[in-house]
Amino acid sequence: MAAVNLLLSERYPQAALMSKLDEYVTSFELFDDWEQRYEYLVDIGEQLPDMPDELKTENNRVKACMSKVWIDINLDDAGLVHIQGDCDTSIIKGVLALLIDLCNGLAPEQIQSIDMDEIFQRLHLDSHLSPNRHVGVYAMFELIKQKAMAAQKSGCNRHNDMLIKH
Numbered sequence: 001m002a003a004v005n006l007l008l009s010e011r012y013p014q015a016a017l018m019s020k021l022d023e024y025v026t027s028f029e030l031f032d033d034w035e036q037r038y039e040y041l042v043d044i045g046e047q048l049p050d051m052p053d054e055l056k057t058e059n060n061r062v063k064a065c066m067s068k069v070w071i072d073i074n075l076d077d078a079g080l081v082h083i084q085g086d087c088d089t090s091i092i093k094g095v096l097a098l099l100i101d102l103c104n105g106l107a108p109e110q111i112q113s114i115d116m117d118e119i120f121q122r123l124h125l126d127s128h129l130s131p132n133r134h135v136g137v138y139a140m141f142e143l144i145k146q147k148a149m150a151a152q153k154s155g156c157n158r159h160n161d162m163l164i165k166h
Contacts, residue, residue, distance in 0.1 A: 020102055025122050034128050041094030048097040051086035062143050065136030067092045073147040080105050081148050085140075095125070095137050099144065108148035116141050 031037045055072045062069040067089040074082055083100045087093035102119070103111050116138060120126040129137065 021119060021122060024098060028123055037128070038091055041098070042090045043094070044097045044101075045087070045090055045093030045095075048085065048093060048100065051084045055084060056086065062136065062139050064139035065092070066132050067136060069096060069136070069140055071096075071140065071143050071147060073144065073151050075108075075151050079152065080107055081111060081151070083144065092133065092136060092140075095129075095133075096140055099137075099141060103144055103148075108145075108152040111145055111148045114141075 027040065028037055031040060051070060051072070056070045060070040060072050062071060067087050069085065069087045069092065071083060071085045073084075076082055081103055083104055085096045085100055087096050102114070117126075120134075120137075125137070126134070
């Protein structure tokens, strides 16, 4: 299965995104109740690599989110998105980690075509997150989309903590 996912991700990044989403849906369905699913989201968030403090700037902050959320994006040499993020609340950090996992390695244009409503519906987040959290999660995704396109337009890549312009 890993070889199939690798092939999909190399040739069809959007198919790989759906495969990752399918894996999350399957994992969510293994749990009997939402308390366990929330714990799973917390676990996902705990696996998110630490974001350097110097990237936790006002420019990287998700303003419409009640939690403190930061997102930074850079592109690799192939023009694919790599996201770093952090959050001060555990459940939203888990959702952020899930979004980062779904978007990492995609081209900015592919991220624009992701249907956030589908993600919410398939994971049943639409009926289990508060309205304020809905707004915050959609704001996180909007910032990911904006920053991905901005990085592409500016032609910026970050390597070894150094900003390089093409």
